[in-house]
Amino acid sequence: MRKRRMTVTSQDVAKQFDLSRPLATQILLRLERKGWLQRGKQGAYIFVPLSSLTPETMPEDPWALAMEFFAPCYISGFTAAEYWELTEQIFNTVVVYSTRPQRRTTQKLANVTFRIHRIAESGLFGTKKIWRNNIPVLVADPHRTLIDVLDNPELGGGGRHMLDIAHAYWKSGKADPQLLLQYAARLERGAIFKRLGFSAESWGAVTQEWLSQCKEHVSAGISKLDPSGSDKGKILTRWRLRINLPLGEYA
Secondary structure (H helix, E strand, O other): OOOOOEEEEHHHHHHHHOOOHHHHHHHHHHHHOOOOEEHHHHHHHHOOOOOOOOOOOOOOOOOHHHHHHHHOOEOOOHHHHOOOOOOOOOEEEEEEHHHHHHHOOOEOOOEEEEEEEEEOHHHHOOOOEEEEOOOEEEEEEEHHHHHHHOOOOOOOOOOHHHHHHHHHHHHOOOHHHHHHHHHHHHHHHHHHHHHHHHHHHOOOOOOHHHHHHHHHHOOOOOOOOOOOOOOOOOEOOOOOOOEEOOOOHOO
C-alpha cells in the first residue's frame, strides 16, 4: 500500500517476504477473511481502504484499479467524455480499452463495473497521463475520446449520447480537426470517417479541403449513424450514412 499499489498477489507476497507460494496464498486468504482485502481476479486481491468501515467497499480510485487489472490499457468512451466535460451524464460503469484478452467484456470488481473493449497494440495512442491519488492513469485525450465514441457509439452511451458528445466537442473551442483525421487514419475504419465528417459538417468549423480529405477515407456501402438503431432513415449520400437519429435538437 505504501507503494501506491491497489492490488497484491501471492507471487508479490512470496517474493517480498521470501515465502513459499502456498503460504503466501494462505496469508492473503486470511487477510481477506479479516476484511483487509477483497478478492479481485486472476489471483489478485484488492486492498480495502484503511478509512473503510466495511470490506465490501469501492476502491479509492476505480481508474487506478483498471490500470493494474487490464494494462496495457487506457480509459475512454463515456468515462473519458465525462472527465473532459463533453457530457453531463453520470455513468456507473468504467470504460476501459485494453490490449489484453478478456473472457468477459463486462466485469465487476470491488463493486465497480468495468466495460472492457479489446484493441490492438497499435491502437494505444492519443492518450494523456494524469495523476489520481498519486497514481498514474492513462485516459484518452479529448480527440481520441471522440474518435473512440464515433467508432463504437455503444461505448459512448449509445447513438443519441454519441451526438451529444460530438456536438459538445465541436462547440468546446478545443477541437483539432487535423489531429482527428490523423487518429482516424491510424484506426483505418471507414465508418469513423463517415460519422466524423457528418459531425464536423454539422457543428464544426472546418474547411472544404478538410471535408474533402475526410471523404477520401469513407468506405463503400451505407453505414448507420447509430449502429444499433433503426434500419430506417434518410441516407446522406455524401457521407454514405443513414441518419437514423433525430437531429432537431442540435439545429
